[in-house]
Amino acid sequence: MKFNYIWKNKQSTSEIDIISNPSNKELLLTFEQHFSQPIKLSATDFKTNRQVMIDLNNIEAIEASGHFTKIFLVDGTELLLNKILKELAYLESFRLVRINNSMILNLNQIHSFASGSHARLEVITKQQHKYIVSRHYAKSIKEKLI
Structure with missing residues (x-):
């Protein structure tokens, strides 16, 4: 199978166009199911020391704490x-962005x-918590919010 890529600046970053032969419909539906599943992170609940799978939409913020x-x-x-x-830079495509050197915010x-x-x-x-966005990240955060 060969992949052809066409890059368009006007294309939304949340959309991907796929043109294919109808005989590939089953394969493409499998791809769609795989990519439309919500992304989850595996984290540790330090009160019970258990691994928990969390949906990215349930995250308010992520804060650096040493190597953790x-x-x-x-x-x-x-x-x-x-x-x-x-290591969590990939979360930016899911609207979890860096707001200063030690914090990522949803x-x-x-x-x-x-x-x-x-x-x-x-x-x-929405939970009435206040966060400070550093001046280095403020412009990009304003652009994403407006």
Whole structure:
């Protein structure tokens, strides 16, 4: 099977066009099912020391904590992940973006934002938690929110 790629700047980043022969329909439906499944992370609940599978939509924020990261869920639960923030850069395509050197925030959980001091951005989540976006990340966060 041969793959041909055509890159279009006007194409939405959340869409992929596939043109194929009708005989490949079964294969393409399998691909679609695989890619449309929600992405989950495996983290450790440090109170019970059990592995938990979490849906990315349930994450409010992820904070660096040495060689580990703390995951804060929308229900207030805190989990531990055995990765550093740099290893979680792929989550940006799922609207979990870096807001400063030690924090990743779920853009889907933002309720409001306002300009802060020193060109920073203050973000309030739906759970009424306040986060500070550093001036280095503020412009890209504003573009993604508006």
